Amino acid sequence: MKSEFIHLHNHSDNSLLDGAQNIPSVLETITDLGMDSVALTEHGNMFGAVSFYKKAKDKNIKPIIGCEVYVAKGSRFQKDRSTGMGKYNHLVLIAQNYQGYKNLMKIVTHGYLEGFYYKPRVDTEILKKYNEGIICLSACLKGILPETLIYNGLEAGKKVAEEYSSIFPGRYYIELQNHGIPEELQNIQLATKLAKEMNLPIIATNDAHYAKKEHYKAHDVHICIGTGKHLSDKNRLKYAGNEFYFKSQDEMFSLFKQFPEALENTRALTDSVDLQIPMEDYHLPWYTIPGDKKSKDIDEYLKTLCSSGLKDKYENINTEINQRVDYELSVIKKMGFASYFLITADFVEYARKNKIPVGPGRGSAPGSIVSYALGITNIDPLKHNLIFERFLNPDRISMPDIDIDFCVERRGQVIDYLKSIYGEDSVTQIITFGKMNARAVIRDVGRVMSYSYSEVDKIAKMIPEGPKVTLDQALKQNSDLRTVSQTNYKDLIDNAKVLEGMTRHASIHAAGVVVAPGDLTDFVPLYRSSQGDVTTQYDMKELESIGLLKMDFLGLRNLTVIDKTIDLIKQRFNEDIDIDKIDMEDPKVYKLFAKGLTVGIFQFESAGMREFLKKLKPKGIDGLIAMNALYRPGPMQNIDRYIKRAHGKEKVEYVHPLLEEALKETYGIIVYQEQVMQIANIIAGFTLSEADEMRRAIGKKIRSLMDKMADKFVKGAVKNGLSKAKANQIFDLIDKFAQYGFNKSHSVAYSYIAYQTGWLKTHYTAEFMSANLTSEMNNTNKVVVLINECRKLNIKVHAPDINKSGINFEPLNDKEISFGLNAVKNVGVKALEQCIEVRRKDGQFKSIFDFVSKVDQRLVNKKVLESLILAGAFDSIHENRAQLFEAVDLVINYGNQVDKQSNKNQINLFGDQEELIKVPDLPIIEDWDNQEKLSKEKEVLGIYVSGNPLIKYADTIEELSNYDFSEEKILKENSIVKIGGAITNFKLHFDKKNQQMAFFNLDCLGGQAEAIIFHDAFDKYKEIIKDNNIVFLVGHTSTQNDFADLKLIVDEVVPINHAKKVLKLNEVNIRLPKNSSKDLMNDIVDLANKNKGDHLFVVHIPSEDGQERKIISKKIKVSNNNQFLILLRDLLGDSNVWID
Secondary structure (H helix, E strand, O other), X not given: OOOOOOEOOXXXXXXXXXXXXXXXXXXXXXXXXXXXXXXXXXXXXXXXXXXXXXXXXXXXXXXXXXXXXEEEOOOOOXXXXXXXXXXXXXXXXXXXXXXXXXXXXXXXXXXXXXXXEOEEEEOHHHHHHOOOOEEEEOOOOOEHHHHHHHHHOHHHHHHHHHHHHHHOOOOEEEEEOOOOOHHHHHHHHHHHHHHHHHOOOEEEOOOEOEOOHXXXXXXXXXXXXXXXXXXXXXXXXXXXXXXXXXXXXXXXXXXXXXXXXXXXXXHHHHHHOEOXXXXXXXXXXXXXXXXXXXXXXXXXXXXXXHHHHHHHHOOOOOHHHHHHHHHHHHHHHXXXXXXXXXXXXXXXXXXXXXXXXXXXXXXXXXXXXXXXXXXXXXXXXXXXXXXXXXXXXXXXXXXXXXXXXXXXXXXXXXXXXHHHHHOOOOXXXXXXXXXXXXXXXXXXXXXXXXXXXXXXXXXXXXXOOOOOOOHHXXXXXXXXXXXXXXXXXXXXXXXXXXXXXXXXXXXXEEEEEEXXXXXXXXXXXXXXXXXXXXXXXXXXXXXXXXOEXXXXXXXXXXXXXXXXXXXXXXXXXXXXXXXXXXXXXXXXXXXXHHOOOOOOOOOOOOHHHHHHHHHHOOOOHHHHHHHHHHOOOOHHHHHHHHHHHHOOOOOOOOOOHHHHHHHHHXXXXXXXXXXXXXXXXXXXXXXXXXXXXXXXXXXXXXXHHHHXXXXXXXXXXXXXXXXXXXXXXXXXXXXXXXXXXXXXXXXXXXXXXXXXHHHHHHHOHHHHHHHHHHHOOOOHHHHHHHHHHHHHOOOEEXXXXXXXXXXXXXXXXXXXXXXXXXXXXXXXXXXXXXXXXXXXXXXXXXXXXXXHHHOOOOOOOHHHHHHHHHOOOOOOOOOOHHHHHHOXXXXXXXXXXXXXXXXXXXXXXXXXXXXXXXXXXXXXXXXXXXXXHHHHHHHHHOOOOOOOHHXXXXXXXXXXXXXXXXXXXXXXXXXXXXXXXXXXEEEEEEOOOOOEEEEEEEEOOOOEEEEEEOHHHHHHHOOOOOOOOEEEEEEEEOOOXXXXXXXXXXXXXXXXXHHHHHOOOOEEEEEOOOXXXXXXXXXXXXXXXXXXXXXXXXEEEEOOOOOEEEEEEEEEEEOOOHHHHHHHHXXXXXXXXXXX
């Protein structure tokens, strides 16, 4: 049933921080109100237009797409600061049909790309040019007509109405609003009089910014978040009253009962809208064949390029290769995607020619021999048995998805190349939207409600971390949060719950690029960020739905690492490395993987993966490919079986002999999605296209399609000679494993990158680790892991040094790396470039005064100088950091004086110019103690480099620990471990019973442990478990760790100062060798007598039957000091002396 009133002026959270409702909430409210249509008219943008259109259609609600634009009072190009922010008015535009929708996209694009000045403004020139198919409403009190009527009178208002009714002939409505604001009542009186005199239609709206009346407080908070104000600020933007919500039909009738035509016109306008946005068509750019080429047919040209490419890839082109190429080309031709492949091949070729590192492929694209022949990928699909239909299914018309990895630092060059070929107007990056997640919304709302930072921080930390955690979940889980939500902080939590999940800001998608066959604004409106970056206004998902070609240009850090390593090799050894031509069967590289020495190796660096590699001991790329696919939630359960079968320790069995063809390479275990497709093809006679549909149905758990496929599979298998029971058994097997099966094409491609990084680590270790450290210098946790790995490899990473360090980490030789100064916080690249250039030209700096007199203080300012001092970068010049830090103002003043003297050209003929000014004396103060020095060092480096606060407790840690990171030993699961260190990266979580638990790291002297503490233990020790606390952990091991050297499930936590008392060890144990000499026995007794203490002395004596006798000395109790233990170990060997 059609409703008599339709809301035509409304805002969602896409009106960035001025709409306290999202699109689903809008549609839910409209459904509850019993209305059959609604408009979305965001402030200045169309961010949500396509999403709104699709979701409304799904709910059988007619979508009306519009925009409340900002109209400049003069030209959109006029941006005079003296005029302030008020030189624009509002105007509501609605797309009446598809032409109107296209014109609306043009209008809002001009607002961002040409008219942006505080707001994205358009002007009447633009409105006149793109008026066709657009209905215009005169807007709220900020509209030019209401503003003119109220402040300049009826006659002036008539001129405005004449102008706009001529721009939008027969499509200009005078808008009436009534939120109880006096000026609105004045406007109603004047506007209705004007409408009658000019015979213009009136229309009633409510400018809804939130769904329910009670949400007005949350909306007020929302505006404050957007404007950076507090609720308590008197001079801030504030909506009058609490009436800007979706009112019912009866409420609107009550407000406008004197003007029934204003309500009726909402229905009439809605009925006049006939907008269908095409969703089924593809809009692909057309590849232009170079003029010097004979072939003018695009499919023929693609075939020609493939033939040429194959000759470079294969020595002998056999029948299998020709058949595969012909088949793929026929599918590409049938689906009309030749241009897509040629465009992709072109920009990949550009990247390679310009030495921009390109990945070997990713996703399913390596399954195509055409991609391989064109150089889009570097993976031979025939060699690795990859399936084309996994990439491009001729039975399912969908855009091919070729995602390309580029060096993270140079992907922008490839985008610029695309723009140069297809035009700036046809290529741009894609928008993405940041949302207010549970923690973030608490912080935002708390700030504008004027709660202190510490209060808000405490509440935010009650919420578990994670992108999918909601406030409702956190309230169920955490009783402390429930308590504050019902007492002092009820308003904060209530407002946050309304705003949670709403759009906070727009930004650029990390990878997405869109290419259109012509002007982008024929298909999508454009947005310009405050940084000047142009993106689409629709996100990636919506661009796909309207048929535009989107590509992922991913910046892959590891390609940058490879590139920088190769540069460092060239600098140090003058060797040119072609990473695509290295020996892929180098036994030294596989030995590195087999030993689990893969920290820093792409995809293989987690500790859990390292342990599995040690067990598997891969000897070829196939082992890496399988491990890459298996080491994921789900298939991980099959790793041990895979390893046992690989080593012949478990029999390889197949449910049916026909499965051997598909599963032989993985020892009878389904590992890859492609194997699922092969099984369906071999057992049930499915085409590979049908098999891909089945794989997709199982992977996405589409039950109806799965049932249909199961029936077809069983019938096909029976036809192929299998029993119905066996066919069902095999399908059940597929169903079980296909959900976890991994894309083999992707695993192959990424295993190639892993091997390449492994090759570099094997043969050029210092260069590889330097490049890795440089690429991670902004990720403190990874820098800690990598520096720890360098220590294990006997490579010393030096502390920062202003006279030796470069911008990046660099190898000094095979065993030393200089610290990259760009890793110091608050020190920018430009400042460092200047420092290093001066050092190169004038030699090393002799003092901090010498330094400051030579560098440009506009770049090397106070903050930079302080950070360098705290990082220890001046230690080689002057060791007392406290003295230098205290003297910073003095130093800067001296530099300024030298600079002024230099500018006056007063050069002393008898010495350097700075000697004209007396070098001041440094203040006489003591240096910071080691703990304070290291604490300040960590502030600017994120890590300890020159020392470690744990050194102070080294004796206690060594004495009480029973785990040594330097020992290459694999602990059995559930081994008891005692270990000391500093807590970092504490994260509160909740278990399935909504009880508190936690994850944290323990930074130890020799490595890092990853700790998990469950509720019972956490409840007991939660006051101790805080970042930077130095503690002892007692717990048992787990193998499922991430990057740490050790994973521990914690049973007990002891502060370091109490550790000796609580964890006091009672027994010093020794094991005697068989047939011990009398001299040895005397030496041991002599040592024990010299090291008396209060610990039991236990002697283990081997007996003839292979058992041991344990004798506890009653005469001697001994100390457990390190010196005594070292001397005992010298006599008996390390493994024969221990403490229990």
